[in-house]
Amino acid sequence: MDFTAIGAGLAALTGIGAGIGIGIATSRATDAVARQPEASNKIMMMLLLGCALAEATAIYGLVVALMLIFAK
Amino acid sequence: MLNVNFNIVYTIINILILFVIFRVFLFKRVDKVLKERNDEIENATATAEKKSSDADAAKAKYDADVQKLEEEKENIISESREKGYHEYAQIVANAKVEAGSIIEDAKKTAKLESERQRRIYEAEITEMVVSAASKIAAGSHSEQQDSELYNRFIDEAGDEEK
Amino acid sequence: MSIGERLNELLTEDKTMIPVNIGIGPEGFFNINKSVVYSWGIMLVFLILCIFLTSNMRIHNISKKQLIAETIVVKLRGLVADLLGSFGSRYTEYILTVLLYIALSNLVGVVGLVPPTMDLNVTVGLALMSIVLIEAASISKNGAGGWLKSFTKPIWIVTPMNILELAIRPLSLCMRLFGNVLGATVIMELIKMAVPMFIPALASLYFDFFDGLIQAYVFIFLTSLYIKEATE
Numbered sequence: 001m002d003f004t005a006i007g008a009g010l011a012a013l014t015g016i017g018a019g020i021g022i023g024i025a026t027s028r029a030t031d032a033v034a035r036q037p038e039a040s041n042k043i044m045m046m047l048l049l050g051c052a053l054a055e056a057t058a059i060y061g062l063v064v065a066l067m068l069i070f071a072k
Numbered sequence: 073m074l075n076v077n078f079n080i081v082y083t084i085i086n087i088l089i090l091f092v093i094f095r096v097f098l099f100k101r102v103d104k105v106l107k108e109r110n111d112e113i114e115n116a117t118a119t120a121e122k123k124s125s126d127a128d129a130a131k132a133k134y135d136a137d138v139q140k141l142e143e144e145k146e147n148i149i150s151e152s153r154e155k156g157y158h159e160y161a162q163i164v165a166n167a168k169v170e171a172g173s174i175i176e177d178a179k180k181t182a183k184l185e186s187e188r189q190r191r192i193y194e195a196e197i198t199e200m201v202v203s204a205a206s207k208i209a210a211g212s213h214s215e216q217q218d219s220e221l222y223n224r225f226i227d228e229a230g231d232e233e234k
Numbered sequence: 235m236s237i238g239e240r241l242n243e244l245l246t247e248d249k250t251m252i253p254v255n256i257g258i259g260p261e262g263f264f265n266i267n268k269s270v271v272y273s274w275g276i277m278l279v280f281l282i283l284c285i286f287l288t289s290n291m292r293i294h295n296i297s298k299k300q301l302i303a304e305t306i307v308v309k310l311r312g313l314v315a316d317l318l319g320s321f322g323s324r325y326t327e328y329i330l331t332v333l334l335y336i337a338l339s340n341l342v343g344v345v346g347l348v349p350p351t352m353d354l355n356v357t358v359g360l361a362l363m364s365i366v367l368i369e370a371a372s373i374s375k376n377g378a379g380g381w382l383k384s385f386t387k388p389i390w391i392v393t394p395m396n397i398l399e400l401a402i403r404p405l406s407l408c409m410r411l412f413g414n415v416l417g418a419t420v421i422m423e424l425i426k427m428a429v430p431m432f433i434p435a436l437a438s439l440y441f442d443f444f445d446g447l448i449q450a451y452v453f454i455f456l457t458s459l460y461i462k463e464a465t466e
Contacts, residue, residue, distance in 0.1 A: 048448060049451075049452065053452065059417050
């Protein structure tokens with residue numbers, strides 16, 4: 001039996017972590033903007049950066065999944 | 073998909089070449105222009121500052137000159153005032169002296185005049201006396217009587233005059 | 235062509251463009267990949283752009299293109315000035331070179347080409363240069379002794395972690411960039427196959443422009459952060 005697809009699916013679960021992380025970051029950023037609307041530009045920049053970093057885990061999962069399927 | 077090979081080195085060489093390209097054709101050229109412009113602005117600022125300080129110095133010098141002239145004027149005025157005062161005093165003194173001399177002269181003249189008047193008077197009186205004596209002499213009188221009378225008369229007249 | 239076939243073609247294709255055989259090493263080890271050839275194109279574009287923008291520079295009465303060039307340089311320098319710190323500012327030009335290269339590489343996907351950053355060789359090369367630069371900065375700031383000592387900070391027990399970081403940092407840098415570009419390209423392919431009209435253009439706006447530029451910025455952001463940390 002070939003369990004590669006299941007492995008790839010499990011690897012894609014990294015998206016959960018990234019989703020939670022980005023969600024927390026966004027909620028904090030919303031709070032911050034509500035408190036200090038004048039700093040919204042800086043907060044936006046930090047949020048984008050944080051999202052890009054948090055997204056990386058999901059990307060790792062994607063890479064692993066694709067590798068499992070195609071890089072044999 | 074994941075095969076890694078010598079392309080890493082090619083990539084590194086590419087990046088280094090790109091770095092040189094950016095350095096030579098973008099950063100250095102732009103920086104040069106920016107620096108030149110900055111220098112020019114700094115030069116202009118320095119020149120303007122120098123001019124401003126020069127102007128300040130000239131103004132200070134001018135003010136000092138004005139001050140000096142003012143003082144000089146003050147000096148001259150007070151000097152001339154003093155001088156005028158002196159002259160005035162001199163003139164007054166001169167006038168006083170002159171007036172004194174004039175008065176003296178006048179006194180002298182008056183004295184001389186009175187002398188002269190007295191002489192004239194004396195002469196007139198003498199004449200009168202002589203004429204009176206001659207009138208008396210026309211009568212019968214001795215020489216001695218005449219002379220006595222005559223002298224007494226003169227003495228009296230002189231006493232009266234004095 | 236099904237989605238699976240398309241992906242298979244995209245991911246497992248032979249990237250070799252110019253075969254180079256000098257007789258040593260494994261088979262095809264010195265072959266020049268597509269990504270490197272595309273990089274030459276990108277370099278050529280930058281070279282022409284730079285020469286065009288900076289030709290005929292004047293101090294007064296500047297032309298529009300000179301204004302653009304000056305604005306670009308000043309803005310880019312301002313972008314990384316805070317990240318690098320006072321000592322690291324000497325590496326500004328290299329960091330900007332990497333930023334512009336990755337940004338244009340990621341944008342190549344817009345015109346339908348395969349981005350050079352989708353080749354692991356390119357991202358590994360970039361990450362290797364980054365880690366070498368980070369350690370070189372640390373050595374030139376603290377001296378070789380200070381650099382070695384910095385592995386025992388904050389306490390001696392974390393020394394293995396610090397040594398591991400030498401490998402983890404470039405690995406995370408290169409895999410992040412590679413994975414993002416790969417993911418974006420794959421998802422774009424999927425969207426193109428599923429919905430051929432309009433949506434790919436909108437998605438391309440996000441995946442190619444936004445994500446590409448953000449990833450370029452993240453790459454230099456992390457590199458600058460490491461340099462700043464190493465030279466403080």
